[in-house]
Amino acid sequence: MTLLAVSDLVVRYGAIEALRGVSLTVEEGEIVGLIGANGAGKSTTMLSILGVVRPVRGAIHFRGEALTGQSPEAIIRRGIAPTMEGRRIFPSLTVEENLRLGAAIRIDREQIQADMERWCAFFPILGERLRQPAGNLSGGQQQMLAVARALMSNPKLLLMDEPSLGLAPLLVTEVFRLIVQLRDLGVTILLVEQNVRMTLQIADRAYLLNTGRVEFAGTPAEIMQHADIEQAYLGGGRRDGHPTTAAMGAP
Amino acid sequence: MNAISEGIQYLISSLSLGGLYALMALGLVIVYGILRLVNFAYGELVMVAGYGLLLFGDSPLPWIFVAILSVVAALLAGVAMERVAFRPVRNSNATTLLITSFAVSTLLQSVALLTISPRPRAPRLPGLFVESVTFGDLQVKIVDLIGIVVGVLALVALTLFMRRTVIGLALRAAADDFTMTRLLGVPANRVIASAFAVSGLMAGIVALFWIGRTGQTYPSVGLQPVLIAFIASVVGGMESLKGAVLGGYVLGFLTMGLQTWLPQGVNNYRDAVMFGIVILVLLLRPQGLVSPSYSREAR
DSSP: OEEEEEEEEEEEETTEEEEEEEEEEEETTOEEEEEOSTTSSHHHHHHHHTTSSOOSEEEEEETTEEOTTOOHHHHHHTTEEEEOTTOOOOTTSBHHHHHHHHTTTOOOHHHHHHHHHHHHHHSHHHHHTTTSBGGGSOHHHHHHHHHHHHHTTOOSEEEEEOTTTTOOHHHHHHHHHHHHHHHHTTOEEEEEESOHHHHHHHOSEEEEEETTEEEEEEOHHHHHHOHHHIIIIITTTOGGGOOOGGGSOOO | OOHHHHHHHHHHHHHHHHHHHHHHHHHHHHHHHHHOOOOTTHHHHHHHHHHHHHHHHTSSSOHHHHHHHHHHHHHHHHHHHIIIIIGGGTTSOHHHHHHHHHHHHHHHHHHHHHHTOSSOBOOOOOGGGTOEEEETTEEEEHHHHHHHHHHHHHHHHHHHHHHHSHHHHHHHHHHHOHHHHHTTTOOHHHHHHHHHHHHHHHHHHHHHHHHHHHOOBOTTTTHHHHHHHHHHHHHHOTTOHHHHHHHHHHHHHHHHHHHHHSOGGGGGGHHHHHHHHHHHHHHHOTTOSOOOSSOOOOO
């Protein structure tokens, strides 16, 4: 079933055209990668889906219903949860409070508690630090918290913006492994990433954005075969301190 | 009066005044945390409750109901103030918001001046605002004792609200990162309206004791409370509710201390001495007494 369908999205920031007709779909149960260089339009696509940025043209449908023109709050209530670039946890709230707020749109009290326990078991470090201010967590732990907080809303689609950004190489590997685990638990994920190599290793399909357009779409294998990409984005394997693909454990 | 009873006397009146100042500061900081707005029209919420005491006091209702109605009036006025004045300019820059707050303040004072009276009026107050009880050579005002209790109760209730309820959590989260709070599906309007409701509630409770102390209500009755709230929250740290509470109590103890122990001839300069100390505190800790213990990422 098609969960998310974005068609012919055009976004302008003043005179600059950030998106020039982006179309993509996300099927239930998939990891879909949205990759490309800085400024390619990845984050703009994500912000448009969330209703933070208003497109001048194009449509966004989620489970068959139009999202275009709705407020971020209304869109999130339909079952889309974002993890934002820079993690954006609430530093002065405790870990537990961050998680409870993640479930702000839900009213099924008992199930919320059960989910809290579930994700604390999934991320043991969060379970250990429930009562600490989230600002005291390390960068990697904050990323875990950001993901767990998003999951607390019980989303049908998880939008992840640059979850590996600013993390040490070992943690990057762990975050990507985690994303695969979540997919295996049945969570659908749209993954916005600059780390093309890692994303292609775990994604079911991917869209390559370049200057506001989808330059190439397909399975990771198809994209890998696309010679230009090797040249432009993988650049002989020097990215972000991941010298070889073998450095990452099998997802 | 011996030194011990003088000390107890000082402690009681300081705790009472400090609690009052803490509530004042909280009402200001809770809105500041979310909109980055120092709402100078906050004082007029105190005024609304003050005239509530006057208006409802003319009815045969028992005073406790008069008080409750007045506090509710301030709460509703806070919500209305946000809806009418601040929501339309919410996305403007900080200066616009600040000027709006001055405009609202002036407007409400003028309305009170023209429609009610420029002169101070005395609302009906129960006797306990002037009565004292005596323990040995210690004479304690009943209103101070009630003030301490109400101050503590209000702080406990607010703490529970901010920790246990989703909207309370959202208020604290929005002070950290408003956009992210919205991205968890919490409606921005609900968060901001709640902040103003809490602010109005605080102003209402403050008004009961502030006007109870002086016995009078007049158009600019809110001016001094808003100044005290501002100073207390700057001393305590604008960024945190804990800071507001601490700042309120510090200011309360300072005011009472100077009043009690400054030599007779210097007492006229009490406020000057107090502000001197405030400036000194800010020179040493410009961020206020309470600042977050974790490192906040620059955004």
